[in-house]
Amino acid sequence: MESWESWKRVREMEVVPLSNVRRTESPERGLGVRGLSRREFLRLAGVGAGAAAFPGLLAGCGGDQQQGNAPKTKSVEGKLTFWYWGESDAPGANQWMNETVKAYKEKKPDLEITVVPQSTATLISSFQAAASAGQGPDIASQWATGPVLAQVWQDAIAPISDYVPQEEIDQWLNTNENVYNGKLWAMPYYIIGIATAYNKEHYDKAGLHPENPPQTWDDFLATCEELKKSGVTPFSIGNQDGYGGAWHFSNMELQYLNSLQEWVNAMIGRAPFTEERYTGWYERLNFLVQKNYYNESVNSLTLDRGHAIFSRGESAMSFGTDGIVRQWQQDLGQDVVGIMKYPKVAEGNLAKAFNATQSISYFITSWSKNKEEAGAFLQFMHTPERMQRWYELTGVGLADKRFDASLIKDPVLRELYEWETTGSQVWLENYNPPQIDSEANLKAGQLIFSGSGTPQEAAQLWQSVAQRWRTQSPDDLKNWQSWHPEVSGA
């Protein structure tokens, strides 16, 4: 077996500048010009009109596009409207919310509360339309950090720390994900993390200790090799949508960093992404791919569909969040599925952190006429009986110190919840501006998994996409420059 060290040495000698790799040449030919007949003119005019229709479409769709989707919802005094999202992460969330509204109305019968479930596909765009119009719900949902702060910087959110007492906020976990300028802008409710799940039966068959999963990079490589020899796919994931690569990014790149500020520094141009500490991990991923440790279908399956491979027992390892691990246990058996933290690949301070996040965050809109009431309702969601009911319905752990973790009976899921709530937690993908995430993070992983790009090209991609973002979004850049994120539990 070719070792990681020898592979690394060879790869270091093979570095080729991107400009040399992708250069395409087009022959230039001179074109004589002569007059056009009327008929040719008309033909060209017709074609020109057709071609013009394309930019016309672009012009027609630009500018006020978001305004065109502006919602009809308006904040009305004495009436709370909540654009709610949670069901996709935690099936049962919508039922829980209905029950919560009912329970709150028993306390405040005069208050009218309307809950509007939001779809994943339009979660950001719908709220963006509301923010552009300056009107919408009283309480809304966005994914933590990047999406929340984007709305903070658009003045669409009122700081929740102005409407909820500090002693209540002190009970919440991972609040750091939405802190800016010393204020907390959104509320966490549940918490999810990325665990590396493994199939104990496959480990056993390959002669590996089922209770002793690999903790170092070398152990991990040896484990993959043994599993491959035993005839099973060592690691399965889907990356057609780029999220398989993004989950590797969250697990591997995080370990190279000493602080989140270090990551933001690259984003705002204070350090190049091409440095080892930012994109060096692609060498490791590339090594795993070249050794065929992943499922062959990795490039044509989405992350969701990739999960099904582990679920069918066709691979030995995969990434899963709490709900997915629970599903795998149901499919394969509680005794078969084990979890581990991703092996250690680097020595940064954040290598000790676990990949956990509150996922979705709830906040009070800046235009709400019921801010106090909205704050009270959000606080009500964190009462012990509501939290207990949440867990009963969804099986997802709460982002609250008061949650009784003994309710989690399964030892694997309890261990996962412990990882998510003790020590430091960072879901690094939250700290990418959306444009950079989709064009650099998701695409760079695809380059590696599909073999259509090298680790150097992946690094160069991050650099060029970030450069474009800085040029095209100077206002966002200014906000990012003024933001100094911190790690929870650090």
Add this chain to the structure above:
Amino acid sequence: MTPASTSEKGPAVRRRERPKRSRLRNAPWTPYLYLLPAAAFIALVFIYPLIEVVRTSLQVPAATGGTSFGFTNYEFMLTDPAFRQAVLHNLILLLSVPIMTVLALLFSLLLWEQMRGWKWYRAFIFTPYILAIPVVGLTFIYLYSADGIVNTALEALGLGFLTRDWLGDPRLVLPSIMSVIIYRELGFGTILFLARMMSIPTELLDAAKTEGANWFQVHRYVTIPQMRSVIEFFVVVEVITMFSWVFAYVYTMTKGGPGFSSMILEFYIWQNAFEFQSPGIASAVAVVLMVAISGLIFLQVRVRRDESGGDAEH
């Protein structure tokens, strides 16, 4: 009004109106007045968006909150590897035009020969063209996935060595998308050619057969030359399609991936305009695309005129 009154008052009225009408009719600006509504419509629908896109392509957001003008978007576009890949892929997609043309000709000839059940075949070939592209795209995702129907069928037939990750392999993704485009667009070409064939005078064909021409010679020297204008029309339409109408295939099937293996110019424009909120870059590419397509058409018209010795315009 009675006839009597007409005879009394009519000429007087006509005398008063006639000079006004002729002044209006003879005024030099009158034709332009008639053209004005159409010109205004064209200006609004075609010229305004064009100017707006060119203007946006030159706009660069400034840190002060305003915008400055320059060629930064064009510079970025030209140095972006994704853009270069997109151009290359659009050019590769052009390869499907001759394939489609030849196949459409072949199928239309077979249908024209009125082989048994030809009407059914005609409907069968045309059906994909009336399906919405996203429907076709999604169907082919299920066919072409690594665990999709094509690979499952190959394995069932004992041809497992032929299975591939049709949409996940960067070397195969573009040919796979091309095959879907051909599958859908073929119906259009076939029906177009068939319609033209049906209008070819039978005397020409009979004369050729009388002269001893075989099946191939009849079509090579009589049928196809008769269809030249419609073939040219189809080629032009499909060339434009390969540059500006393949977005829906790529969007539904691969979203430009894996990596940039199936990135095309339209997807690049869409991503920049709506996903990355960089309308300047999107507009710069739209301008380049428009110029490129116009150039291609110009070239095609010139080639045609040169070939026909300047008769094409008559």
